Amino acid sequence: MKFQRALVVGTLLAFASPLVAHAQMNFEGLDLGSKKKKKKATGKKDEKKEEDKDAVPMPEGGLDLSQPEPKADAKPEKKDPKAAPTMSFEAVDVSGKSGDRQKLDVAAAQFKEEKYELAAMTSSDLMNDPKFAALAVEAQYLLAKSLYRMGMFHSSLGQFSAILARGPQTKFFKSSLEWLFFISRKTVNEQVVLNEIAKYSNFEFPERFRNEFRYLLARYHFVRGKALDEVEQTGEANKSFDEVKRLILMIPKGDVFYPKAKYLEGLAYFRENKPESALESMKEVIRVTRVPPGPITAEVRAQQALRELAFMQLGRTHYGARQNRYAIFYFNKVERGNTQWLEALFEGSWANYRIGQYEQSLGNLITLASPFFRDEYFPEALILKAVIYYENCRYRESLSIIEDFERIYGPVQEELSALVDKDMDAAAYFDVLAGIQKKNKEGVVKQGTDELLERILKLALTDKDLKKTSDSITELEGEIDSFGAKPDAFKFSNLAKTLIEGLKNQRVELTKTAGVMAKSKLEFELGALKTLRANGLRIKFETNAKEKDFLETQLGPEGKRTEIVKKVAYSVAVSDDHLYWPYVGEYWRDELGTYQYTLTKSCVEKETPASQRETAAAP
C-alpha cells in the first residue's frame, strides 16, 4: 500500500512539473524519447544497427570514435557549425542512439534552426535510403513539416497524405491529421484537404481539432450532396445532407466553427424545403457573427462575409415564400461594397418589382449597369428592366432594352453553344478558360471571340466551387514556380524533382475536376441563357402585340386619338437625413446602391394591380 501511495504521489509530482511533462511530450512521438521503443517495434537487427551507426558521418573536431566510411551522400557540410559541440558529444553515443537516428537528429536540428530546405533534403535522403527504412516515416513527417514551413502547402499535403495512407498504426498518424487542419487554413481551396480528411473520418481526431474536423467533414458531405443532387442521385444526396446535420449538431455554440456550421445547416434545411428551420439556422448565424469593434483582421472579414451570406440566404428564403418585404429587408442588410452586395441589389430588384416598387427596382439596376461593374454578369437585369418598362406601358423602351440584350448576349450564347457542342475532354474546357485568364493577366487586348470568351470565363467563375478550384490550380502553379527562387542545392535536388512531379500530377487531377465543373457550369448557363432569350422574345412579342393594338385603336372607325402613357406625378423631396442628387450619367462610388429611378410616365390605366403581380411569374 505504501508503495502504491508513494507511486501516486510521485506520479502526480512528476507530471505537475512542466519539465518532465515536456520530456514526456517528446516521448509521445515527435522527437527523441521514443527511440528505443521504436527500435523494438521495427525489429531491426543488431548488426544492421551497427552498420547504420558506422554510416553516420561525424563532424570535424568531434570525438569521433567510429570509423565513418567516405560516403557521397553523407553531406557533412550541411551541419551547422554551431551545433558541433553537441554533435561531438552525441558522437560518443552515450545515449545509445543509432547512427540513423543521429542523421535524423541532424535533420530535426536543421528544422529547429529554421533551415527548412536543408531539413527537407536531409530527411528526404534518409527517407529514400533503404538502409534507413525504419526511420522512413519519421523522416517523411519531418519532410512534410519542413515543406509546410517553406509555404509549400500542396507538397506538404502530399507527404502528410502518404503518412496517413500507411494507416492509423503509424506513429505520426494523429499528428499528421493535425497538420492537415493547418494546411486547410492556408490553401485557397480547402476541398483538396477535405477529401483527405474525409478518408479518415472514422478515426478519432485530437480533441482540440474535433470541432474543426466536424465542420470540415460536414462541408465535405455538403459538397458531396450537392454533386449527387446534380446527377440526380437524390437518395445518396439525402444521406450526405443528413450527415451534414448530424455533424453540425455536435459542434457546440461558442466554438469558432459554430457559425459556419450553422450556415451549412441552414442550407441543408433550405434544400429540404424546410424554410422555418432554414431561417432559424440563418438567424442564429446572424446572432453569433456580430462583428466586434476593432481592427479588421482576416478572421473578422471572414465573419463579415459569412454574416452577409446569411443575410442573403434569409432574403432568398423569404423571397421563395413570397414574403417580399422581408426579403427586401434582409437584402438591404448586406453592407454596401461587400462581396454579396451586387447580388443583394439584383435579387432585391426582383422583390421590389413584385411589390410594385418599380423606382427602387430600376434604381438598383442603375447601380448594376454602372461602369464599375461592367465585368459582372447579370444578364437577367436587362430582362427585368424590360419587364418593368413593359408593365408601365413604355413599349418602345422595353423593345430597345430587349434589343440591347440580344446584341450583348446573343453572341455569348452562340459562342457558349459552340463551346459546349465541341464535347471536348473535361480538362480541355478548363484549359480554354485558363487561356483567357492568362491573357487577362498579361493584359492582352481582346477582340471578337476573345472578348466573348472572357464573358464566358466570368460567367463560369460565378460558380464558387469552380473559382476555388481554379484558384487552387493557380496556387499549385505558384508553388511549382516557387522552386525557381530556392537555393540551387534545393532547386536541383532529387527532392525538388520529385515534388515538382507530384505537384504536376496534382495539377492534372485538379484540372480534370475543374474541367468537369466548368463544362457543367457552361451547360447550365447555356440553358439559363436560352431561357432568358426565350423570355426576351416573349416580351418582345407581347410588346409588339400591345403596340399593334394601340395603333389599331387609333386607326379605328372613330379615329379617336388615345394615349398609352400619361405623366406621373413625382417629387424629388427626400427625408431630412438624405440628400438629393440627380443622376446625370455620372456614377459616384458613395452613391451606388442608393439610386431610385423616377418613372415620369406610366400606363394611362394600370392593368395589373400590385396584388396580382405578387403571383406573377418570377425567377
Add this chain to the structure above:
Amino acid sequence: MMRELLKVSLLLALLPVAALAQAKSEEEAGDVSEADKDAAGPLRERVRPVSGHQFLMAGRFEVSPALGISIKDAFYSKYTPTLALTYHFNENLALGLRGGYSISVVSGAAQICTTGTMGERGCRPPTQGELTSNAAFGQMGVNAGLELQWSPIYGKIGLVAEKFLEFNMYLGLGPSFFMYGPQNTPTAGGNIAVGGRFFINKFLCVRLELRDLLYYESFPATDELLAKSSFRNQLMGELGVSIFFPFGFDPG
C-alpha cells in the same frame, strides 16, 4: 480505492501531456491562423470613386480667355486680359502656357495727403503721372508664364438643392516673365495659382482662379529719387471661360 486513485492520477497526468503535444505541433507549424482567402477583396476596394465622368480632360487642349483683376493693390489696380493654352496629360496633370497684358490704373486705395497752409489735412487720389514719377510699385505690363497644373479634386456641388455643378480644383506652379514700371523693365519671377473649373457641358467650363505673381521690382536712383526695390507678391483674381479641344471625350 488506491488503485482508482492511481488511475485517476495517471489520467490527470496525461492531460497536460496531450495538451503539450498539440501545442508542439502548432509551435512547429508556426502561423496556423486562417489565411485571407479572398484575394480580390471587397467590391468597395475595387471600385473607383467616380465613373462615367461628365467631364474628362485627359489628352485634350484647353484654350482659356480670362480677365484678371488685382487684389489688395496699394497704387495700381490692374486689369489683365489673359489667354492660356493648356494641355492635359491625364486627369491630374497638365502643362500650360499663359500670357496677358495688365492695364494699370490708379488704385482706389491710393491717396496723397497734404497739409495746407492753414495747417489743415487733406487727402486726394493721386494722378497716374504722380505715381509714375514717384516710381510707385505695382505697375505692370506684359506678363507671361509656364505652369504645371495638378488637379487632385473632382467634385460636384448642389446649388440650393436644385442646380448641380461638377467641378475640379487645381494647383498651378511655374516660372513667369514680367515687364513692370513705366519703362516696361523685364524681369523673371514665378507664379502660383489655385483655381477651379465648373463644367457646363462636354467642352465648356467657367474657370475661377486666384493667382499670386511673384517678382522683384527695382528702380535705380535718379536725380529726383533714391534707388528702391521691392519683392512683389501680386494677388490676381481671374475669371475666364475654357474651351476644350477636341469637343468630345471617351467617358471610359
